[in-house]
Amino acid sequence: MTSTIERTAIAENRNYGKRLGKLGKRLLKSKTGLVGLSIVLVVSLMAIFAPFIAMYDPAKTDVVHRLLPPFWAEGGNMDYPLGTDNLGRDVLSRIIYGSRISLLVGISSVILAGIIGMFFGLIAGYYGKIWDFIIMRTVDSFLAIPNILFMLIILAVLGPSLTTLILVLGGTSWVVYARMVRSETLSVKERDYVRSAKAIGAKDFRIITKYILPNVISSFIVIATLNVATTIIMEASLSFLGLGIQSPDVSWGLMLSDGRQYVATSWWVATFPGIAITVTVLGVIFLGDWLRDILDPKIKD
Amino acid sequence: MVEKLMNVKDLKVRFKTEDGHVSTVNGVTFNVNEGETLAIVGESGSGKSVTSLALMGILPPNGEVYEGEMTFNGKNLRTLSKKDYRALRGNEISMIFQEPMTALNPVFTIGYQIRETLIVHYKMTKEQANIRGIEMLELVGIPDAEKVMGRFPHQLSGGMRQRVMIAIALSCNPRLLIADEPTTALDVTIQAQILTLMRNLKEKSNTSIMIITHDLGVVAELADRVIVMYAGEVVEEASVFELFKNPKHPYTKGLMASIPKVHDVVDDLYSIEGTVPNPTNMPSGCKFHPRCPLADVECKRIHPDLEYVSEGHAKRCIKV
């Protein structure tokens, strides 16, 4: 009996593995997916190798060379290809370093939210009853308060720092995952092989990790990817409200927000980080959409 | 000479996919005569449904007819303007689909869906269309027709829905009715009722019917003439008597062998080994040879033509 159950489950997993194997081939056919992946790869490489790529220390100020335009504009030169900001810091170097924190914030808060959401979603879906009730009502409460407001209050109270920012972004967006994981768990739970495994007395932990988790993971990856994009934008919005990343750290959101004063006078200060955000988010969304097409055609949102 | 209502010659249909163009109908030739019932038989994937969609002019956006002729009542369907084609559809040619459960729009009432055709083609007012709609529902044997007009599809059983589909298809008195597996999705007793209904309708009106099925039982019950399709080609054509009495093609024989007894649950019970080849990966020579009990080296090499063995009976095989 056990072997049959396992075989079914393994077969499903293998099927999943097979699909993964085909990814590369199908990626080459999806133009947007390819574009997305390339953007994400380039930005990630930029983040990892920032110290080797950047020409300057992103925090180094140079009052003499402040607000220099990019090299193609009058007065600009190749020493500062994308110009300098109000403190004479090299915009290009700051964008390169900024990718680190923007990605770090985006990815780690999504991972955090994912872990919390996955945990509660599994419990709510698998154990049901009062657990489900408590968790889902909590989820409803969180959903009723706009994320940005939530973050605004917490950050104002705790004071913004890189860590709190990640914690807050993660701690408020877990509900999306909890909901998704719960509903997937509910449907997987009713499948025959899970029922049989339960009937022969397999431990909950084993059932969850062996049968339920693998089925939930693909929707999970898709949503998580798309949420990285949302988080990057959220970080920018929080910077606008003065509660994002704080100097001397640098993120694109911070650059964009700080640079907004210069829109009319020194456009490059804000425009380049703006482009960096837009392009990266574009890449992440393309990648996420493509993952959705490949991994999980069911989910719509 | 019997008048040919629908004439199909060397029809080829292809689809644009990620892997390039894939041809699923590869030169199909047949005709439907006035008042006649033609059955197209084959396993799923043989191209029979695609052929019918091509005739209706409602291939999915990535599909196209790229060769051959389709003439309906003297009109060349391939050069017909969109507007003229629309005027034909649902009016002179209409169609019933395989899945009564999903073929009706879930958010509109039965009444709305039956009136729609009448209003479009006959420019009826809503009231006129309503009267005609109720008539049609009664004609297909729906009790309480007036009430059913106000119902939504999900409130009806599968059999009832298929009757509604038939009523919609017949409401404009079509000259040709294409029925794509009209009974497959229904359970056995309902199947029998629907078949009886169709036979009665066929007797009452002069409508030509093109019935698409993989169920030879249905063929025996309804058809005058049969075309057997395999991998996008016609492999045998004969009158229904001739075919059942004297099947030539090994594929036909295989199908015959797997006829379920009447009222058995129809399922994929064919005794023929293997599956229909994927259109992206067609075997050389005779497309049936990998599954054919008679196949030899020749069959791998030679792609046989459709040959007449007697009046009205043709086969595509070099071995018989």
Place this chain on the structure above:
Amino acid sequence: MKKKIFSLLLILILIVTGCSNSDKEGAVGEAPVEKSDSKTLVIANGTDLSSFDIHNHNTTSTEAVHVNMFNYLVKNGGEDGFLPDLAESWENVDDKTWSFKLKEGVKFHNGEDLTADDVKFTLERVAKDDTLLEYGSYKQIKEVVVLGDYEFQIITENPEPALLNRLSRLGSSILPKDYIETEGWDVFLEAPVGTGPYKFKEWKKDDRLTIEAYENYFGEPAKWEEVVFRSIPEDSTRVSELLTGGVDIAVNIPPTDLKRIESTEGVDILKSPTQRVMMLVARTGGDGPTADPLVREAIDLAIDKQAIVDSLLEGAGKVTRTRVTPGNVGANEDLYEKTLYDPERAKELLKEAGYADGLELSLSSPNGRYLKDKESVELIAAMLQEVGITVNLELLEWSSFNQKYQERSFGDLFYIGYGNSMFDASLALDRLKKEMAVGETDYDNPETESLLVTAESNMNLEERAEQYKKAQELIAEDRPQIYLYQLESLYGVNDRVSFEPRLDEMFYVDNITLK
């Protein structure tokens, strides 16, 4: 279907338009100032005024609006001394007693006469109710004794040489006693009544306050029919409104936009010194590096204040070595517009102090509280780095900064800007008194201390001022606070009006005239 949707949308749009049109009724000054001869003046602030409870707010921008609707007893005329406002004359009877005589015939906007009872009501409220934000500045007042309809005495707890300074600043506008007592505070806050040249018309919170000329004003008649104070928090939006003629005057123009506005026809920039002086506050006690006066001097010498003013503030600031700037009682002008900058000497001083190999310091600063605060400390950190001081910069959002500020838990240095609404050296130097300095600067120079303590209650005003001047010299040498520069405010002004900004940042709108 499509048609239906669109007609639905059309209806929805009409509803919305309908709503907003009905809102529009009664709101005047909605449209931008188009006509240059319009008798409506529009001023854009960065924040909305906080309240009409004059005792329960402490924001300059709110008071800047109030001064048009209310009056103080006396006006601070700066170099001209104190001038009569509601009070016709006054006299310092003894150390703790001041007697006043009110102008007669002054009427509140609701027609009530102003009497000494109103004064007693007003001043005793703020002096007694410790939940009021302005309580701290008025608790010196022990009692107001009414001697007649237009005569009264103010009794202070201790000798209070700066009483007139207190009475000519926020919190001391005279309120209508009867109106408030019969109608209640809630009504007053919704429909405030004062004695000023303009009376309340409408307040849409976070949008605009509209006031209109009061025909029975006791002084010179109001020059504008209507004055609108708009609240536009986003700097770039405020600048945009100025550029498009939406407002006549816009406050707090970001220095970045200075050249842009100057080069735009029809608008101009006005600079005005403010009471706010930016500084680094150093811990002079304990065993941290800043306890060494040489280190503090080195820090002072290492910072090129003028460069910060020029580059970050586009010149909108004045370097200074004292916090008591001109216009304040006791200002030491010898230290004003002076600065020290000598990085070489700074390096030597550090060597002398035993930090030849460099030194690490912590510096905390609020972010977003003061003009270009973040950029300034970033620049300061870079300058200190040049002489071998590595700065660990801690940038805090204001509320967290404030919390640490109160806990006095900063490290070596923090960056802050103090204002001074009293225009008197006492408030400015209060925090350097030994008792007040504990845990913050730990400043302890007996000479300074004795000067500050005696000056505080010295009723000989000339001698008092001299004491403060001397104290400032000592402080400039000791450097418990390293002064950087006095901020200047930048106003964007439409060419149709002429406007002279004030040191106290008040908008006396009748001093703003059409050209």
Place this chain on the structure above:
Amino acid sequence: MKYFLQNLLKTIPVLLLITLIVFLLVRVTGDPVSLMLPETATDEERESLREALGFNDPLPVQYFTYLSDLVRGDFGESFRYNTDAFALVLERLPATFELAFASMIVAIIISIPLGILSAVKRNSFLDLFITGGAVLGKAMPSFWLGIMLILFLAVNTQIFPVSGRGGLLYLVLPAITLGTGIAAEMTRLIRSSMLEILGQDFIRTARSKGLKEALVVNKHAFRNALIPVVTIMALQTSTLVGGTLITETVFAWPGLGQLLVQAVNLRDMAVVQAATFLIAIFVILSNLIADLTYRLLDPRIKYD
């Protein structure tokens, strides 16, 4: 109706939880007193104000007081305005409602035709253009969009007023700013929903009846595609209200969003609590309404 009531009952624990969350958020840390007094205030002054305002009570006591006040509709007083916080919040509601409503209309006007068009012309250049545009709309932080709109449409070409609330003209730029992100999301959603519906059997049936393509798409397909869209739109309410925080600040729009941002910055907790609570109720209500609409649109779902 029973279903509706059941759902309404379910919101009670949710509301209770929200009060707790909001209470904890604002009360646990942060000291409003420090913000209310100037830099120069003494510790003594701070302490007396703190005591007077009841911040020295133990937390559970504060929560209980807060809850019982709340039941009576009393959210406390705004420090900033010295008036009843709830009244203040209610006063701001129309402005925010106007903006949110207009933004939703903008989002609908943009997303419905574009979503349908890109689904119908799937994989065409137009589709790529629309989906690319939608992603771009999503990728642009709204404050940035707002500032750009002001710069180009209000300052450089003086078509629209810069800021403030007035007639319809004043509404255009803020509504576009707030509506764009949602339009982008909805366009993507309508597209994928339409794509799924267009592949359904009943669409083939509709075509086989000889209906015009426009009718097939706009009626048969769209009515079905709308069903999931309505649900997601309701989920956007929260995003929409959240977006007003930014948009209102950029455009000096005197609504709830701006009030909230300033209240949070100044620790005007009574206002933060009242506004958050009201927003939560609003979001929950709109979800309930969406649920009802959903049931209305989809005859397959029956009321229990």
